[in-house]
Amino acid sequence: MALVTAALSVGGCIASYRTTADLADRACPPAHAAPAMGWYAPAAVRDRGALDAWCAGVGPSVLDTLPATRATTLGGVEALRVLVWNVSAGGGDLLGFLESEAGLRCGPTRASAPPFVLLAQEAYRRSGEVPPARSRTRVSAPAAERERAGPRADVTTIAARCGLALVYVPAVRNGGAEFPDGREDRGNALLANVPLHDPIVIELPAEDSRRLVIAATIRGGTGDSLRVMSLHFTLLPKLWRNLTTGNAARVRHALGMIDALERLEADRSDGAVGQSATIAAGDANTWSDDDAALQRLRLAFPDSPAPLGEGTRGPFPADHVFFRRGNTGLRGGGLLEGTYRRLPSDYNSDHHPLVITYRFGR
Amino acid sequence: MYRIHSVARCAMLTLGLVVFPPAQATAQVDWHLWPSVGGAALGAASGAVVGSLGSILPCNDTYAGPHCVRWVAVGAAVVGAAAGLAVGGVEPDRMGAMAVGGGVGLAAGTVVGLALTPFIERWAPEDALAVGIVGGAIGTAPIGAAIGFGAGAVVGLAVWQTVPGFGSPGAATVALGGLAAGVLVEWVIRAASAEQSEPVSVGFRVAF
Numbered sequence: 001m002a003l004v005t006a007a008l009s010v011g012g013c014i015a016s017y018r019t020t021a022d023l024a025d026r027a028c029p030p031a032h033a034a035p036a037m038g039w040y041a042p043a044a045v046r047d048r049g050a051l052d053a054w055c056a057g058v059g060p061s062v063l064d065t066l067p068a069t070r071a072t073t074l075g076g077v078e079a080l081r082v083l084v085w086n087v088s089a090g091g092g093d094l095l096g097f098l099e100s101e102a103g104l105r106c107g108p109t110r111a112s113a114p115p116f117v118l119l120a121q122e123a124y125r126r127s128g129e130v131p132p133a134r135s136r137t138r139v140s141a142p143a144a145e146r147e148r149a150g151p152r153a154d155v156t157t158i159a160a161r162c163g164l165a166l167v168y169v170p171a172v173r174n175g176g177a178e179f180p181d182g183r184e185d186r187g188n189a190l191l192a193n194v195p196l197h198d199p200i201v202i203e204l205p206a207e208d209s210r211r212l213v214i215a216a217t218i219r220g221g222t223g224d225s226l227r228v229m230s231l232h233f234t235l236l237p238k239l240w241r242n243l244t245t246g247n248a249a250r251v252r253h254a255l256g257m258i259d260a261l262e263r264l265e266a267d268r269s270d271g272a273v274g275q276s277a278t279i280a281a282g283d284a285n286t287w288s289d290d291d292a293a294l295q296r297l298r299l300a301f302p303d304s305p306a307p308l309g310e311g312t313r314g315p316f317p318a319d320h321v322f323f324r325r326g327n328t329g330l331r332g333g334g335l336l337e338g339t340y341r342r343l344p345s346d347y348n349s350d351h352h353p354l355v356i357t358y359r360f361g362r
Numbered sequence: 363m364y365r366i367h368s369v370a371r372c373a374m375l376t377l378g379l380v381v382f383p384p385a386q387a388t389a390q391v392d393w394h395l396w397p398s399v400g401g402a403a404l405g406a407a408s409g410a411v412v413g414s415l416g417s418i419l420p421c422n423d424t425y426a427g428p429h430c431v432r433w434v435a436v437g438a439a440v441v442g443a444a445a446g447l448a449v450g451g452v453e454p455d456r457m458g459a460m461a462v463g464g465g466v467g468l469a470a471g472t473v474v475g476l477a478l479t480p481f482i483e484r485w486a487p488e489d490a491l492a493v494g495i496v497g498g499a500i501g502t503a504p505i506g507a508a509i510g511f512g513a514g515a516v517v518g519l520a521v522w523q524t525v526p527g528f529g530s531p532g533a534a535t536v537a538l539g540g541l542a543a544g545v546l547v548e549w550v551i552r553a554a555s556a557e558q559s560e561p562v563s564v565g566f567r568v569a570f
Contacts, residue, residue, distance in 0.1 A: 238489050240491065242418065245428060246414065315530070
């Protein structure tokens with residue numbers, strides 16, 4: 001009884017969320033990470049061991065940062081459409097979404113479109129490069145997909161078909177099934193018809209499984225730049241952990257992401273104060289706009305748009321956009337007012353997409 | 363700071379209210395040391411569990427988040443410990459019955475937790491034990507838990523259906539808050555009536 005009391009009384013002490021770029025003792029990321037990627041992971045040993053077990057089940061990251069189909073205004077990018085969507089693995093109609101919302105025409109004859117970037121979560125990839133599960137590999141259940149008509153193409157296939165730049169970093173195996181053409185993993189992705197620079201991966205503290213934030217920088221035509229981050233937080237940790245931490249899982253994820261962002265900017269600024277304009281958006285898996293994790297993020301991203309006040313996953317406001325101008329905001333860059341909204345169609349995913357437009361500074 | 367001060371002040375007031383009546387009674391009845399220690403431990407555990415369970419949802423919507431849960435759990439553990447100290451010290455038999463109820467709840471909850479294993483992904487033995495611990499906390503004060511949860515569920519559902527934007531999380535918040543409050547109130551009532559051999563009359567007849 002004393003143990004129960006003590007355990008619950010210390011519940012609410014948030015376990016370490018600090019991150020590090022030192023991956024020397026990690027079994028997994030060095031083997032799978034592209035050398036050109038910056039990689040930040042939890043510093044706590046307990047987290048690193050758990051993340052290794054999940055990471056062992058996924059294939060290599062995909063880094064194809066130059067689009068084959070250029071945006072209509074490339075070279076003088078002034079406004080960038082930012083789309084945010086949890087695609088629910090093969091459930092969401094990603095191809096239809098890109099054609100309808102980004103104005104792409106994919107296939108043998110491609111059409112250029114206004115500049116856009118899609119911050120995707122639960123994108124999946126099927127490949128022979130996804131390794132077979134071994135005894136200590138953690139394998140996630142496959143994402144629950146709704147039935148739909150049409151082909152089920154993975155994110156690498158769609159990016160190639162549409163001529164898009166792609167950064168894809170798998171987080172977990174998407175089920176243990178073996179297919180004739182390989183196995184599946186799923187994770188975060190950035191798809192864009194503009195070049196993606198300086199790709200970054202942030203592994204979030206281990207809670208229910210392995211969750212990631214991936215980032216890249218997009219340069220405007222006038223030298224201004226914007227960092228975009230695709231985030232995916234946990235829904236619910238295990239009951240035992242939830243009770244003994246006071247439901248700290250998403251707060252840990254938010255603090256871990258903020259910590260890694262501060263570290264990477266310190267690493268890149270050579271000692272100078274350098275905050276780039278940043279949009280962080282994705283599936284935070286929240287059931288309230290006032291979630292403690294969201295409140296922490298709004299402090300770190302003080303120029304965030306007001307919550308939409310409507311559900312993106314059923315009635316729950318799971319998906320969000322955060323923004324901070326950073327130092328480069330002094331050049332006039334910022335979000336275009338009135339452009340933040342939830343798209344009416346969910347394109348067969350269990351999440352509705354969000355859209356917002358960023359205008360680069362001059 | 364205001365939240366911490368109010369929780370501490372509330373805990374101190376409740377401790378005083380709960381402990382002083384039985385303390386006066388010790389001049390007339392024997393004080394049972396070990397049952398009082400056991401009662402304090404059981405009350406603290408029960409209070410911490412329901413305090414944590416009942417505060418997770420409302421605290422989730424505050425900046426303090428997990429810290430808020432901790433303070434509520436500590437406050438509820440203090441209330442439970444004080445009540446358990448009084449019940450065990452004055453009326454060991456009643457404390458024994460509450461401990462047996464907690465044991466039954468622990469066993470029942472663990473069985474339910476184990477039965478859930480095939481249906482929930484990554485459900486581990488510690489999660490089954492967590493269900494058991496919640497069951498144990500409820501088992502120490504089942505009447506209060508039932509009344510509190512029932513009242514909370516009815517109010518929560520009614521508000522959910524009538525107030526736009528309240529939503530199912532709001533209804534769950536009220537129901538779980540009612541459960542936690544019910545358990546703590548039963549502990550306090552048992553402590554306050556510990557020296558009496560007859561059932562207490564509080565406007566209507568309450569018998570445990």
